[in-house]
Amino acid sequence: MISIGQELIIPPTDGVLYKWKEGDTIEKIAATFKADPHDILLYPGNKLDLANPVIEPGTYVMIPGGSREFRTWVVPTIPRGPAGVNKSIYGPGACDTSAGGAFGTGTFVWPTRNRVLSGNDYWPGHLAIDIAAYTGDPIYAADSGVVVYAGPVGGGYGNMVMIDHGNGYQTLYAHLSAWNVRCGASVSQGQVIGQAGSTGRSTGPHLHFEVRYLGGFVNPWYVLP
Ligand SMILES: [Zn+2]
Known part of the structure; x- marks a missing residue:
């Protein structure tokens, strides 16, 4: 359950919030989510050192413009019936x-x-x-x-x-x-x-x-x- 005082992670921009894993690279993750690696580097919330962009595993990284799936249509709620x-x-x-x-x-x-x-x-x-x-x-x-x-x-x-x-x-x-x-x-x-x-x-x-x-x-x- 969500309790008072708990921090919710709600991306302020369109994209995907991704938890960094051992062995990930910015190029690889950008390709996975069909995003631009520069957008990941330059997104202020990611606080990356542009000269040496090292991301520790477990860090949440915003992938601006990234998408795992394209939600073009929402299936309607289906009622019980014939x-x-x-x-x-x-x-x-x-x-x-x-x-x-x-x-x-x-x-x-x-x-x-x-x-x-x-x-x-x-x-x-x-x-x-x-x-x-x-x-x-x-x-x-x-x-x-x-x-x-x-x-x-x-x-x-x-x-x-x-x-x-x-x-x-x-x-x-x-x-x-x-x-x-x-x-x-x-x-x-x-x-x-x-x-x-x-x-x-x-x-x-x-x-x-x-x-x-x-x-x-x-x-x-x-x-x-
Ligand atoms: Zn989904």
């Missing part, structure tokens, strides 16, 4: 959930084994968190509910699972390499629903995780334990 209607509107992975199903507990668990971000945090330009994951890592249902979408979808999300928790909340898991849940199935909190990947517009395996409430976006940090 598949025939949903497929024509939302895509081939829309599920028939007219029979209802499981409801959420109202609390959430992490959808991944680890809690390390890779690239984008939640900020106005990215209404989700990108969690570091290797291709094939298990992805867990953050709460119980009904699968309202499972499969490929437009907008750069690649393979996506969306779960309607039946209490106003929906969670969305994107860029999956595979999904392990039947469309329309009820799932339990913590159940494996798919595997991490890099499908859609993504430059490396990670989980793009969104939390929606009553159709709006919620910062996942506010609901994750």
Whole structure:
């Protein structure tokens, strides 16, 4: 949970806040995020010595103009309902959930084994968190509910699972390499629903995780334990 006094890292410019790793170079990271190395060097907040720009591993570095994915379209929140209607509107992975199903507990668990971000945090330009994951890592249902979408979808999300928790909340898991849940199935909190990947517009395996409430976006940090 976010507590009073905790410092939030919200990039003041368009780009990606990146945690420097051993062996990274400015040129390599600029290429990864399709950014200009000079913009990284010259960004005042990075406080780099232009004569000797050494960056210690663990330092957060702003990549101005950098992007891990291009959020050109946000998939709509998909309600429970008949598949025939949903497929024509939302895509081939829309599920028939007219029979209802499981409801959420109202609390959430992490959808991944680890809690390390890779690239984008939640900020106005990215209404989700990108969690570091290797291709094939298990992805867990953050709460119980009904699968309202499972499969490929437009907008750069690649393979996506969306779960309607039946209490106003929906969670969305994107860029999956595979999904392990039947469309329309009820799932339990913590159940494996798919595997991490890099499908859609993504430059490396990670989980793009969104939390929606009553159709709006919620910062996942506010609901994750
Ligand atoms: Zn993302």
